[in-house]
Amino acid sequence: MIRRLAVFVLVGLLPLQAAVAAPSRIVSINLCTDELLLALADPGQIAALSPYAVDAALTLFADKAAAFRHDAGTAETVVELKPDLVLAGRFSDTATREIVRRVGYDVVEFDVARNIGDAIAQIREVAGLVGHPERGEVLVGEIEAARGRAVASAAGRGLRPGAAFYQRRGYTTGGDTLTGELMDLVGLTNAGRELAGKDGGFVPLEKLIANQPDYLIVDAAVIAPEDQGAALLAHPALVALYPPERRIVLPERLTVCGGPSLPQAINWLSGEVERVVGAAAGSSS
Numbered sequence: 337m338i339r340r341l342a343v344f345v346l347v348g349l350l351p352l353q354a355a356v357a358a359p360s361r362i363v364s365i366n367l368c369t370d371e372l373l374l375a376l377a378d379p380g381q382i383a384a385l386s387p388y389a390v391d392a393a394l395t396l397f398a399d400k401a402a403a404f405r406h407d408a409g410t411a412e413t414v415v416e417l418k419p420d421l422v423l424a425g426r427f428s429d430t431a432t433r434e435i436v437r438r439v440g441y442d443v444v445e446f447d448v449a450r451n452i453g454d455a456i457a458q459i460r461e462v463a464g465l466v467g468h469p470e471r472g473e474v475l476v477g478e479i480e481a482a483r484g485r486a487v488a489s490a491a492g493r494g495l496r497p498g499a500a501f502y503q504r505r506g507y508t509t510g511g512d513t514l515t516g517e518l519m520d521l522v523g524l525t526n527a528g529r530e531l532a533g534k535d536g537g538f539v540p541l542e543k544l545i546a547n548q549p550d551y552l553i554v555d556a557a558v559i560a561p562e563d564q565g566a567a568l569l570a571h572p573a574l575v576a577l578y579p580p581e582r583r584i585v586l587p588e589r590l591t592v593c594g595g596p597s598l599p600q601a602i603n604w605l606s607g608e609v610e611r612v613v614g615a616a617a618g619s620s621s
Contacts, residue, residue, distance in 0.1 A: 358467025359421035363408050365432060366425035367394060368593035369446060372458065373423060374400050375475060375596035377466040383417045384408040396589050396597050411435035421465065451517050452479065455594030475596060482602035483521060489606050490523030497613055498549035499584060500527040502539070504565040509553075510536030514594050515586075522606045523613070524551070541571055551612065552578040555588040581616070584608045 361383040364370045370389040373382055374397045387409045388394055389401035408414055411432045414422060419441060424433050426447040437443050444465065449455040456476050463472025490496075499519060501509035509515045511529035513536055519526045527549035531539045554569060557580065568574070585608055590601040 361419045362421045363414050363417050363419040364423045365408050366428045368425055369423035370401060371395060371397050371593050371596045372462040376463045376468055376471045381466060383419050394589055394592050396600060415439055449514055449594030450512060451514055455598055459595055478599040482599040486522050486602050486606040489610060493523055493614060495613060496523055496525045497551060498527045499524040499551040499553050500531060500544060500549045501553040502544060503555060506538045506540060506568050508532040508536055508539040510534050515591050518601060518605055522609045524609060541568060545573060551582050551584050553584045553586050555586060557585045584612050
């Protein structure tokens with residue numbers, strides 16, 4: 337009887353212990369961990385986000401992030417906030433990470449998500465760290481639902497045309513990348529595998545034209561360049577080969593990070609492919 341009572345008391349205390357153990361002052365110094373924190377933590381747990389958190393060109397969560405302090409860019413700022421957990425990316429400023437660790441703060445680093453599996457693992461890890469694993473599972477469910485719809489749509493279309501994700505200065509998505517997996521998922525053959533290898537890289541315009549995939553994926557519908565970095569995308573040869581009806585738009589804010597943006601990224605890309613490729617197939621039949 338005493339043993340049963342002890343077990344009952346111990347089990348009854350577990351939720352309370354988990355709540356006490358959950359961090360209450362979390363700082364993120366990386367855009368992708370900003371997104372994870374905004375999606376999975378309670379607002380009261382977020383002490384500060386990185387300066388990139390409010391850049392609407394880079395993240396879907398800029399409006400939501402604006403409600404929080406978003407200046408966690410230096411070690412001095414992080415230490416001043418006295419966090420009980422710091423979330424960082426593997427490529428966040430090395431000096432900042434090392435100084436924050438050296439003064440005794442807990443820093444958890446996350447690598448770049450190279451595929452949907454990596455992104456799901458990171459969602460579950462952060463959800464556990466902030467004390468809300470159930471929210472992680474809800475988000476994972478949304479990703480899987482979007483993935484299922486995209487696969488069904490691609491199977492119904494039957495075609496797998498070639499496409500290259502061609503970005504500023506000619507950077508092209510490779511085969512072993514999250515964006516490459518999204519392309520495969522929605523029924524595109526990723527020409528970047530041959531053009532830029534498994535990791536991706538800069539591809540000269542001449543090489544792209546020689547390969548000439550069926551479609552070009554770009555991060556904006558407007559062909560006119562905003563700066564020198566985007567000038568290549570407005571090259572006359574590229575404009576002639578890839579007019580708007582041969583360009584699939586995938587906004588940068590959907591692909592910078594895996595994780596909370598994945599359901600919308602999958603839905604968006606699948607819809608764009610259906611619009612562009614489906615329309616081309618319909619006109620040729």
